[in-house]
Structure formats: structure tokens, C-alpha cells
Amino acid sequence: MDDSKKAQVHAYWNNEQHDPATIGTSSIGTGLPVEFLYRTIGELETLRRYLPRAPFSMLELGCGAGRWAMALGRSLSYYEGVDMSGQQIAFAQETAAKQKLSNIHFTLGDIRNYTPQRQQFDVIYFAGVTQYLDDADFEAIIRRNLPYLVPGGIIVERATTLVGERRYVRDESGYWCVYRLNSEIIAAFEAQGLRHVADEQSYTFLRRPELWRSPELSFFASWGLKNMPTAMHAVMKAFSAGVNMHNDAFCHEGDKVYDHRFFIFSIGDNVT
Numbered sequence: 001m002d003d004s005k006k007a008q009v010h011a012y013w014n015n016e017q018h019d020p021a022t023i024g025t026s027s028i029g030t031g032l033p034v035e036f037l038y039r040t041i042g043e044l045e046t047l048r049r050y051l052p053r054a055p056f057s058m059l060e061l062g063c064g065a066g067r068w069a070m071a072l073g074r075s076l077s078y079y080e081g082v083d084m085s086g087q088q089i090a091f092a093q094e095t096a097a098k099q100k101l102s103n104i105h106f107t108l109g110d111i112r113n114y115t116p117q118r119q120q121f122d123v124i125y126f127a128g129v130t131q132y133l134d135d136a137d138f139e140a141i142i143r144r145n146l147p148y149l150v151p152g153g154i155i156v157e158r159a160t161t162l163v164g165e166r167r168y169v170r171d172e173s174g175y176w177c178v179y180r181l182n183s184e185i186i187a188a189f190e191a192q193g194l195r196h197v198a199d200e201q202s203y204t205f206l207r208r209p210e211l212w213r214s215p216e217l218s219f220f221a222s223w224g225l226k227n228m229p230t231a232m233h234a235v236m237k238a239f240s241a242g243v244n245m246h247n248d249a250f251c252h253e254g255d256k257v258y259d260h261r262f263f264i265f266s267i268g269d270n271v272t
């Protein structure tokens with residue numbers, strides 16, 4: 001990516017017209033506010049299956065507005081998040097202060113050259129960010145951060161992927177993205193000596209968006225997800241799983257079929 005393109009991408013992620021709390025989190029799901037609430041609970045449920053026993057330390061590269069730090073909260077003994085969007089970092093810092101979360105640090109920076117303040121972490125997390133890196137940067141960023149993983153630690157990659165053929169998106173607004181295949185993601189981490197431990201659909205995708213668009217149902221679901229998250233999420237998840245049992249795809253766009261997954265990697269024997 002040349003410098004003018006990088007500047008355009010940077011501007012995209014700083015664009016004030018987006019709400020920093022939800023930016024980048026609903027682009028190809030249903031895009032509904034209620035989906036954002038539902039999705040975070042579902043993703044967290046999946047993620048927790050792989051995380052070490054609390055408290056653990058985490059480095060998050062491309063942390064956005066800090067939704068993972070907030071969601072994991074007191075499970076974190078120490079957390080560092082870095083993102084190139086000043087708007088989102090400011091929002092994250094403000095939220096962490098309001099929630100009185102200590103040991104949570106947000107830094108404005110580019111993950112391609114960020115040096116963590118701490119020596120090592122139990123978990124290194126990429127949530128929806130490597131698709132904004134070209135292949136060379138993707139490879140370099142894994143290599144660069146490996147020394148910051150404790151022995152026995154894990155790297156979590158949560159990515160939107162494509163089935164069949166990778167796809168590049170370059171749009172005028174500065175949105176630059178590459179949707180890779182699941183096999184390409186696994187190969188990129190394995191090439192650095194990491195062991196592929198598991199991968200799994202990130203959450204039960206919300207089905208029948210037209211229903212959740214109705215003001216009454218959307219109000220009820222949003223209220224439920226905020227006030228009785230476990231129960232409301234379970235109901236919505238059961239509904240979505242039941243509606244379309246044979247369709248695992250995150251979404252279809254013409255002939256393109258998207259997936260959305262967690263990939264878990266640990267240090268393999270051949271990493272020095």
C-alpha cells in the first residue's frame with residue numbers, strides 16, 4: 001500500500017460521522033444496532049472457551065473503541081490496546097475511566113510499528129484487523145509480536161473470511177480490505193511456526209434481519225440484551241440457529257459467501 005492510500009485508510013477510521021462505539025463492527029452482518037449488542041455477547045461466549053483462566057494479560061492490536069477490554073473487564077490482569085483511530089482511542093479511554101478499570105491502557109498508534117510497553121502477554125488478540133493489512137504487513141506483524149507472547153500463551157485471530165476465493169475491496173471512502181480464505185489465515189500463522197489449535201464460527205449469526213428491524217422487537221431485544229444479557233442472547237441465538245440450520249455463512253453478497261471465525265494459535269515447537 002503506498003503512502004497516499006495509507007493516509008486515506010487512516011482518515012476512514014477517524015471519520016467523525018461514524019459512532020466510535022460501533023464502528024467497523026456491523027459492516028456486513030445485519031448492520032443493526034441490536035445485532036451489535038447480540039454479537040458482542042455471542043463472540044465473547046465463544047472467545048471465553050479459549051482464553052486462559054482469569055486473570056490474564058492481553059495485547060490487542062487494532063482495539064478500536066475498546067469493546068473487548070470493556071467486555072473482559074476484571075478478567076484482565078493487564079491490557080494494552082492500540083489503534084490508529086484517535087476518535088476511537090479517546091472513546092475507549094473515556095469508557096475505561098468511567099468504568100474504573102485499572103491496568104487497561106489504550107494507545108494511539110499504527111500496529112505495524114507498535115512496540116508494546118510490557119514484555120510479554122498471555123494472549124495476543126487481533127479482532128477484525130488483519131483484513132486491513134496487506135500480505136507483507138500481515139506476515140511482518142505476526143513475526144514482530146511473537147516475542148511478546150508468554151510460553152504457552154495464545155494468539156487469537158478473529159477475522160471475516162471468504163469461501164472460495166479471496167477478495168479485495170478498495171473503495172473511494174478509504175475502505176481498504178482483503179478478505180482472505182480460512183486456509184490462508186491458518187497458513188500465515190503456521191508459516192511463523194505457530195500451531196493451529198482450533199477455529200470456530202465466531203457467534204450464531206443473527207437471522208431474519210427484517211424482524212429485528214421492526215421498532216417494537218428491536219426495542220425489546222435491545223432492552224433485554226442490556227438488562228438480562230444471558231437470557232435474551234440465548235433466546236435470540238436459539239431463534240437464529242433454528243431459522244436456518246443449514247446455512248453457516250455469515251452473509252451472502254451475490255455469489256460471495258462470507259464466514260466470520262475465531263482462529264486460535266499457540267507457540268509451536270519450532271519457534272525460537
Ligand SMILES: C[S@@+](CC[C@H](N)C(=O)[O-])C[C@H]1O[C@@H](n2cnc3c(N)ncnc32)[C@H](O)[C@@H]1O
Pocket residue numbers: 013023024025061062063064065066067068082083084085088109110111112126127128129132
Ligand atoms: C473492524 S474494527 C475492529 C475494532 C475492534 N478490534 C473490535 O473488534 O471492536 C478495525 C480496527 O482496526 C484499526 N486499524 C486498521 N488498521 C490499523 C493499523 N495499521 N494500525 C492500527 N489500527 C488499525 C481501525 O482503526 C479499526 O478501529
